[in-house]
Amino acid sequence: MKFPKHTLRLFVWLIAAGVSCSVLAEGRGLVDTTSSSFAQIRTVGLNEARWTQGFWADRFALCRTQMVPGMERLMEGTNYSQFLRNFEIVAKEAAGKSHGASFNDGDFYKFMEGASATLAATNDRALENRLDEIIAVIAKAQEKNGYVDTWVQLHQRSGETNIAPFQNPENFEMYNLGHLMTAACVHYRATGKTNFLAIARKAADFLCDTFRNPTPALANNLICPSHYMGIVELYRATGDPRYLELAKKFLAMRDLVKDGGDDNQDRIPFTQQEEAEGHAVRANYLYAGAADLFLETGDTNLWHPLTEIWTNVVAKKMYITGGCGALYDGASPDGAKDQKHITRVHQAYGRDFQLPNTTAYSETCANIGNVLWNWRMFLATGDARFVDVVELALYNSVLSGGALDGTNFFYTNPLRVTEPMPVELRWSRQRVPFVSSFCCPPNLVRTIAESADYAYGKSGDSIWVNLYGGSSLATKLADGNEIKLSQETDYPWNGRVRIKIQSCDKPAFALKLRIPGWAGSASVRINDSPADNSPKPESYFEIRRSWKAGDFVDLDLPMPVRLMEANPFVEEDARQAAVQRGPIVYCLESPDLPPGVKVSDVVIPSGLKLTMRYDRRLLDGVVVLEGKAMAQARTDWNGKLYREFQPAELKPFNVRLIPYSVWQNRGPSEMSVWLPRIDQTR
Numbered sequence: 001m002k003f004p005k006h007t008l009r010l011f012v013w014l015i016a017a018g019v020s021c022s023v024l025a026e027g028r029g030l031v032d033t034t035s036s037s038f039a040q041i042r043t044v045g046l047n048e049a050r051w052t053q054g055f056w057a058d059r060f061a062l063c064r065t066q067m068v069p070g071m072e073r074l075m076e077g078t079n080y081s082q083f084l085r086n087f088e089i090v091a092k093e094a095a096g097k098s099h100g101a102s103f104n105d106g107d108f109y110k111f112m113e114g115a116s117a118t119l120a121a122t123n124d125r126a127l128e129n130r131l132d133e134i135i136a137v138i139a140k141a142q143e144k145n146g147y148v149d150t151w152v153q154l155h156q157r158s159g160e161t162n163i164a165p166f167q168n169p170e171n172f173e174m175y176n177l178g179h180l181m182t183a184a185c186v187h188y189r190a191t192g193k194t195n196f197l198a199i200a201r202k203a204a205d206f207l208c209d210t211f212r213n214p215t216p217a218l219a220n221n222l223i224c225p226s227h228y229m230g231i232v233e234l235y236r237a238t239g240d241p242r243y244l245e246l247a248k249k250f251l252a253m254r255d256l257v258k259d260g261g262d263d264n265q266d267r268i269p270f271t272q273q274e275e276a277e278g279h280a281v282r283a284n285y286l287y288a289g290a291a292d293l294f295l296e297t298g299d300t301n302l303w304h305p306l307t308e309i310w311t312n313v314v315a316k317k318m319y320i321t322g323g324c325g326a327l328y329d330g331a332s333p334d335g336a337k338d339q340k341h342i343t344r345v346h347q348a349y350g351r352d353f354q355l356p357n358t359t360a361y362s363e364t365c366a367n368i369g370n371v372l373w374n375w376r377m378f379l380a381t382g383d384a385r386f387v388d389v390v391e392l393a394l395y396n397s398v399l400s401g402g403a404l405d406g407t408n409f410f411y412t413n414p415l416r417v418t419e420p421m422p423v424e425l426r427w428s429r430q431r432v433p434f435v436s437s438f439c440c441p442p443n444l445v446r447t448i449a450e451s452a453d454y455a456y457g458k459s460g461d462s463i464w465v466n467l468y469g470g471s472s473l474a475t476k477l478a479d480g481n482e483i484k485l486s487q488e489t490d491y492p493w494n495g496r497v498r499i500k501i502q503s504c505d506k507p508a509f510a511l512k513l514r515i516p517g518w519a520g521s522a523s524v525r526i527n528d529s530p531a532d533n534s535p536k537p538e539s540y541f542e543i544r545r546s547w548k549a550g551d552f553v554d555l556d557l558p559m560p561v562r563l564m565e566a567n568p569f570v571e572e573d574a575r576q577a578a579v580q581r582g583p584i585v586y587c588l589e590s591p592d593l594p595p596g597v598k599v600s601d602v603v604i605p606s607g608l609k610l611t612m613r614y615d616r617r618l619l620d621g622v623v624v625l626e627g628k629a630m631a632q633a634r635t636d637w638n639g640k641l642y643r644e645f646q647p648a649e650l651k652p653f654n655v656r657l658i659p660y661s662v663w664q665n666r667g668p669s670e671m672s673v674w675l676p677r678i679d680q681t682r
């Protein structure tokens with residue numbers, strides 16, 4: 001049991017009464033591992049860590065001033081779709097019919113989660129009031145038994161007698177309700193109000209009843225499983241053990257599915273899985289949810305697949321950008337000897353080492369799922385390699401999902417785009433305000449709104465510094481020691497970070513600084529004196545001492561430009577190089593090319609020398625890398641697939657590379673992360 005009985009009784013009463021109780025929400029994070037028995041790391045509260053200056057403060061400001069208001073306008077109802085309007089119609093506050101996709105409720109809850117998370121830092125009363133109005137509409141739309149899903153409710157209302165709750169997995173009810181629960185927990189922790197949480201509890205109680213005795217037909221309702229994360233978080237927020245039992249039941253229920261396939265990761269039981277297969281968003285959400293369950297139960301049957309699958313992803317299936325999902329469409333397990341188990345997959349992980357660049361799916365949601373999963377793996381272990389993946393995905397394949405204007409979005413995040421493209425693809429090659437599958441944009445909004453919560457963690461008498469960025473932290477350790485510190489840095493543009501102790505109630509505690517895997521020669525100074533030991537990459541460097549206000553630590557993470565190559569099994573990257581500096585993956589984009597040169601003409605020498613330059617005016621301020629590449633003269637292929645080899649003439653030119661995440665902010669363009677390289681002989 002998580003809480004003393006009397007606390008729990010008071011708590012349940014407060015929630016039942018819909019009473020605002022901010023004291024209970026204090027210091028609770030996005031994922032709250034304060035009482036998780038198998039967490040090595042406790043999360044800090046949503047209102048405890050804040051971006052103050054630099055890269056992430058700028059992104060958070062964009063989120064607050066453009067992304068949240070822009071998405072609110074869009075979601076109030078446009079010709080595209082009518083997210084909020086669907087709730088208003090169910091609540092009988094507006095007339096009309098259901099319009100939009102069956103998963104739009106879930107996407108709307110993601111927006112609410114993002115908007116709520118910004119409240120933790122801004123105390124924006126107008127936004128808080130607007131959310132209260134919306135929550136009142138959702139409460140009215142919720143049925144007495146706790147069920148709420150506007151697509152099903154409105155289609156039932158229009159007389160479609162074959163539609164009922166949990167009859168059709170394609171109605172995405174579990175996805176919708178999972179996001180309802182997560183959003184409600186974040187709203188509760190950010191505001192202290194229980195109005196949204198009460199709706200989530202009622203919905204969860206409905207699920208407890210409906211899934212009391214799961215059948216194979218009911219078990220099919222697991223598509224895009226945000227509900228494992230949602231229900232475990234609701235357990236953490238309320239302490240109600242029924243929700244943890246429900247989460248366990250939901251995961252076990254997967255084994256009831258008849259004729260499952262890899263697209264939904266239910267061809268074989270989860271506990272036997274060792275490779276990432278199928279729809280990459282669904283996969284990563286499942287893995288994140290299973291990791292959540294592990295944090296509460298310590299079930300080693302969950303940990304084994306999680307670590308095996310993780311190794312499979314990181315060693316064989318993840319893009320250099322941290323992106324997941326190689327395929328638009330495919331079959332899995334592709335090439336298996338036993339053909340009767342092969343099923344269609346879409347938006348999916350490919351085979352080992354199958355990482356095409358032009359046709360990469362790398363959906364923004366899958367890449368966010370990679371963050372959610374790795375964050376929970378870190379919370380379970382304190383292992384820096386998981387935060388390396390969190391950071392890699394955030395800076396590259398997550399942020400690439402949104403334009404610098406905050407209102408245009410990618411659905412897929414390819415690593416190469418040429419004009420013309422070799423094949424036609426489903427989704428836009430340019431960021432757009434609306435996609436019929438609107439899962440990614442609000443997912444990006446919530447991720448940026450919540451990004452500060454990933455920056456720090458704590459355990460025993462230690463503060464863990466996970467992400468670098470100008471920020472402040474005010475939190476309490478388990479012994480009540482209140483610590484306030486600040487971080488000043490221009491990271492990720494340079495690797496110098498200063499952490500300053502603002503105040504601490506007790507002097508003895510440890511600071512743990514994450515040393516990224518790429519930081520080969522990091523150094524630490526404490527109050528201007530070198531630390532006793534040298535930091536090791538892919539680990540946390542512990543500084544345990546007696547602290548006082550004004551003490552400061554200088555961490556230096558040298559960021560040389562690194563020319564990267566892929567494992568030779570990745571055919572698409574053979575004899576090519578990518579460029580990385582610190583956590584940032586770079587790309588070549590056509591606006592930076594001389595007239596007449598196309599991306600596909602460019603070749604780089606393996607001894608490519610690039611110099612960095614911060615350009616304040618370019619792309620809202622980025623470090624660009626400049627050097628000499630070569631362009632080969634283009635010839636006409638006349639529609640042929642093969643021809644006799646024609647040696648190309650190479651001409652040097654000045655090349656400029658930009659961070660991958662900000663490509664396609666200067667109009668339609670070509671782009672490539674991987675570039676053919678010419679190896680020089682000695």
Ligand SMILES: [Zn+2]
Pocket residue numbers: 363364365366438439440441443
């Ligand atoms: Zn998506």
